Amino acid sequence: MILLMTQAPLVLVDGSSYLYRAFHALPPLTTSKGLPTGAVKGVLNMLKSLRRQYPESPLAVVFDAKGGTFRDALYTDYKANRPSMPDDLRVQVDLLHACVKGMGYPFLCVEGVEADDVIGTLARSSAAADRPVVISTGDKDMAQLVDGHITLVNTMTGSVLDVAGVKEKFGVGPEHIIDYLALMGDKVDNIPGVPGVGEKTAVGLLVGVGGGIKELYDN
Numbered sequence: 001m002i003l004l005m006t007q008a009p010l011v012l013v014d015g016s017s018y019l020y021r022a023f024h025a026l027p028p029l030t031t032s033k034g035l036p037t038g039a040v041k042g043v044l045n046m047l048k049s050l051r052r053q054y055p056e057s058p059l060a061v062v063f064d065a066k067g068g069t070f071r072d073a074l075y076t077d078y079k080a081n082r083p084s085m086p087d088d089l090r091v092q093v094d095l096l097h098a099c100v101k102g103m104g105y106p107f108l109c110v111e112g113v114e115a116d117d118v119i120g121t122l123a124r125s126s127a128a129a130d131r132p133v134v135i136s137t138g139d140k141d142m143a144q145l146v147d148g149h150i151t152l153v154n155t156m157t158g159s160v161l162d163v164a165g166v167k168e169k170f171g172v173g174p175e176h177i178i179d180y181l182a183l184m185g186d187k188v189d190n191i192p193g194v195p196g197v198g199e200k201t202a203v204g205l206l207v208g209v210g211g212g213i214k215e216l217y218d219n
Contacts, residue, residue, distance in 0.1 A: 007131065007132055008054065008056040008057040008058075008132075009057055009131070009133055009134045009151075010057065010058055010060075010122070010123075010132070010133045010134070011050060011054050011058070011133075011134045011136060012059075012060055012119045012122055012123060012133065012135050012136065013046075013047065013050065013059065013060065013061045013062065013136045013137075014116070014119060014135065014136060014137035014138075014139060014142070015061040015062055015063040015096070015100065015115065016062075016114075016115045017115070017137050018042070018046055018137075018138070018156070019039055019063075019089070019092070019093070019096060021138055021156055022038070022039040022040075022041075022042025022043050022156075023038065023039035023086070023088075023089045025042070025156065026038050026039070026041070026042045028088065029041060035091065036088040036089070036091060036092055037092065038092075039089060039092045039096070040095050040096045040099060043096055044096075044099055044103075046136070046155040046156065047059075047061070047100070047103065047105070050136055050153075050155060054134065057134070058106075059105055059106075060105060060106040060107075060108055060122070061100045061105050061106070061108070062108045062109070062115040062118045063097065063108070063109045063115055064109070064114050065109045065110055065111045065112070065113075066111075067111060067112075069112055069113055069114055069117075070112060070113065071114070075191070077190055078189060078190060079189050079190055080190050081187075081190040082188075082190070097109075116139065116141060119135055119137070119142070119145075120145055123145050123150050124145070124150075126149070127147060127148075127149035131149065132150075132151070133149055133151070134150075134151050134152075134153050136152075136153050136154070136155050137152060137153075138154045138156060140170075141177075141181065143161060143170060143174055144174055144175075144177035144178050145174065146161060146162060146163055146165075146166050146174040147163065147174060148163070152165075152166075170203070171199070171203035171207070172203055172206050172207065175212075176212050178212075179202075179206055179212035179213045180202050180206060181193075182213060183197045183201075183202040183205065183206075184197055184198060184199060184202045185197075
């Protein structure tokens, strides 16, 4: 799907998210010397697809940096349940970085923060300047960024989420995604939520008060 916009949007690609997704979704491939390359091929194909969809857009690819982030200092169990990166994926990271740079795309990797933080900062600043933004990701946390200027595109599934799409998918608008996730918690990131609160209960609570967690406490 090609989004119709009067100005070519800034396209921000969540490279780390797609690297993991491509690794787990696609069959393993190797070079003649046995070097795994399946995830790299998957991400590069997605970048080519995005370029075809947005031929006039500036496009940047953002990756997580090595080491911890400020979230680890705030909550020591953050992502503590995740297994270490598989060796067959680890050896593809530097190769993918080199390929992205070789294709001429801006490559962003900032120590101390996650790719999400970099993408969110760039998206918000661009939207504030009235520039449309397309974030290419499969990360549900990014739904909180969606507004009249910012849209999410999942290149692997072909789905597009604008404000109405976020509300249809999650049951709440982008402005309450943070509240929604806080109530439920996030098993992927090892963040506990409110005991006994799942998706339906979280939506029911937020819709019932017509607001967020602050309104829940006030009522």
